[in-house]
Amino acid sequence: MLKTFGRAALCSLVSAAALTAGSASAETKLKLSHYLPPVHGIQTDFVKPWTEDVSKCTGGEVTFDVYPGGTQLGNVAKQQEQVLAGVVDLAVGLSGIPRGRFPRTSIVEMPFLTRDAGAASQTLWELYPEHLSDEYKGLKVLALFAHNGGLIHTTDKKVETMDGLKGLRIRTPSPAISDMLTYLGATPQGLPPGEVYESLQKGVIDGTVFPWDPVASFGLNEVLKYHLDAGAYTVPFFFVMNQRKYDALPENVRACIDKYSGEALVSKIGDWWDKWDAVGRKQAEDAGHVISKLSPEERGRWREALKPMISAYLAKVKSSGVDNADDIYKVMQDTIAKYEQ
Structure with missing residues (x-):
């Protein structure tokens, strides 16, 4: 009787431990960095709501640690390389720093091409697949965008x-x-x-x-x-993710990231920048x-x-x-x- 009970109890404990381990392994924490102050609209209107939306969409399976400017991962010159190296999983960066990494994208900086953040951002995103994608190897591009006329x-x-x-x-x-x-x-x-x-x-x-x-x-x-x-x-900006990290995520998580990125995100930039500039x-x-x-x-x-x-x-x-x-x-x-x- 005792042996039977002990064996059953042991099986229950093993099963519970396996469930707990499975639950823990299903949780994913991603690091996201950018170079702007925490009070900037990039953080308050863009990054924070985006991370909350993705986390909610995954049922809490994914959460985020955000590192803004002024933190150890907030150096403007290191955003792209941190993502490529896997130091962070995602980053918002300024395309012109360091110089020369995005020559195709930089063409949007030509004088008097536009003074409208919405038009510039939509243009960058529309051109990305055919004209700009070669300079983002190793990166899952979630958005390209630009600011209002400087x-x-x-x-x-x-x-x-x-x-x-x-x-x-x-x-x-x-x-x-x-x-x-x-x-x-x-x-x-x-x-x-x-x-x-x-x-x-x-x-x-x-x-x-x-x-x-x-x-x-x-x-x-x-x-x-x-x-x-x-x-x-x-000037243009990027929002990118490490491609290997993205590919390794479960299908439902990738679907949530895609849902709140791309056109859904880029289409908001014009109104956001008008608000921030004001x-x-x-x-x-x-x-x-x-x-x-x-x-x-x-x-x-x-x-x-x-x-x-x-x-x-x-x-x-x-x-x-x-x-x-x-x-x-x-x-x-x-x-x-x-x-x-």
């Missing part, structure tokens, strides 16, 4: 014309924007976003290019006085800053001055091995025009 922000000098830019040291986010600033007479200075405040405060640089939202997120209205609404450029602009207005707009005549001057820059940049992209750089630029122009109608 402004030129300065500390002590009001800028309204090309002549006003001459000699100014302006922070730049990427090679294409560096070339644009050089052709306009400024001296580009490459800096990560998190170093701009101190550089402005110390007078190391005279200004920066940004849309309005990082001006708010990085507290830059404290050290800026003048803002030129040029709408001359945008905060930075209001801060500047409340502080009594001078906000100028590029006149139609001056915009025409800039466009004419930047034609050689665009040709030269596309030639550099072609020399890096992208033989159809001109074709990609033309498709981007046509696709953006479609979304801007």
Whole structure:
């Protein structure tokens, strides 16, 4: 009797342990990093809701640890390589840092191509499968997107014309924007976003290019006085996952990730960026800053001055091995025009 009971109890314990182990093994925690402050809309409106949606969709089978800017995994220059190396599973990154990794995607940075985050983001996503995918090997691309047209922000000098830019040291986010600033007479200075405040405060640089939202997120209205609404450029971002990690997940988890990524995510970017930009602009207005707009005549001057820059940049992209750089630029122009109608 005792032997029978003991044997039955032992079987029950083994079965319970097996169920517990199976339950534990079914739980997956993924690491997601980005380089922006926790208060930025990328975290509050994008990353946090996305992780919550995916987790809920999987019935709690997947959870996330998020590492924003300022944490050990929040370095802007390491987002892509961390995902490829498996240090993190997913990341939101700035395509232009480090330089030269996404030459096809960078073509969206050509001056005056667009000033609308929604149109630029939809264009990048539409072009991804046929024109951009070669530069994302090893990555599961969940979204490509871009910001609203950037402004030129300065500390002590009001800028309204090309002549006003001459000699100014302006922070730049990427090679294409560096070339644009050089052709306009400024001296580009490459800096990560998190170093701009101190550089402005110390007078190391005279200004920066940004849309309005990082001006708010990085507290830059404290050290800026003048803002030129040029709408001359945008820069692209990526949201990617380690392909091997994605492939190893259960089918239901992959389905949940797919459900909340791609078109479903990219289609929200335009409205989000309008909301994020409004905060930075209001801060500047409340502080009594001078906000100028590029006149139609001056915009025409800039466009004419930047034609050689665009040709030269596309030639550099072609020399890096992208033989159809001109074709990609033309498709981007046509696709953006479609979304801007």
